[in-house]
Amino acid sequence: MMATNVIEGAKTTRHLTTAGTVIGIGMGGFFDGIVFHQILQIHNMLSARVPTDTLVGAKVNMVWDGLFHAGVWIATAIGIALLWHAVKRSDVLLSGKALSGSMLLGFGLFNLIEGLINHHILQIHHVYEILGQSAWDYVFLASGVVLILSGWRLIRSAGS
Template structure:
């Protein structure tokens, strides 16, 4: 009987999708709602009027809908991955891929929404600032940390996972 080849790919793909969704939730809940530093369109549509605030609230809701869908998709992918006999179930690979997905969210959302489309900035009251670059740097740090965790989990002895 040949040795089974185990893979973490379905697990890490699911973790990345979950991480993208969770990164969106942290951004939306922490920055949009709790700290109220910005909203989805706050660089384009001021929140100083009732109409502007309502418009931004709708777009924040659409944003939350998309990250909810990403999170659900990631959970479905995770469910399918853990049922496969050829998937190496590694908590380190799952956590690392979730961090990687979170970092991808921060980096891509930061590049597109903060810099290219100029929809909002991390701290909207001061506009484009070093905080937009700190947000990008956090994305890069999370991507690298997650990638290293995934890489180490693939080379670690089975008993260490």
């Protein structure tokens, strides 16, 4: 009965997609930090400014990586709080497609914006640091665009 009421009163996915986008940004940041910074170690936060081939250089980058992870942790926490508020609203369409689509969208936004600003404009690091600016930086941007388009398509199909 309650579910029926929610669906009948549902008008928008806006609050849900906002929450999902913020969560996606946080999780995109965690993916970057965990996979590229820590497991593969192909770049670190300031690896174009502070070389990582000495103990001190690696540890300095580790500090900045930690601050980066703190930031994406905060983004994820804010996203969870927004999601909590969204699911309590009666005018929100609780769509799995909209939520997963918006998380993909957020992931893509992170890759596109972080890639543009950090890899290309400020050049504080590059995807594959040993090469400097390389095709991998453009692959990173392209992955952002693909994720944004895929996510948006899912969001749009949520109401249909």
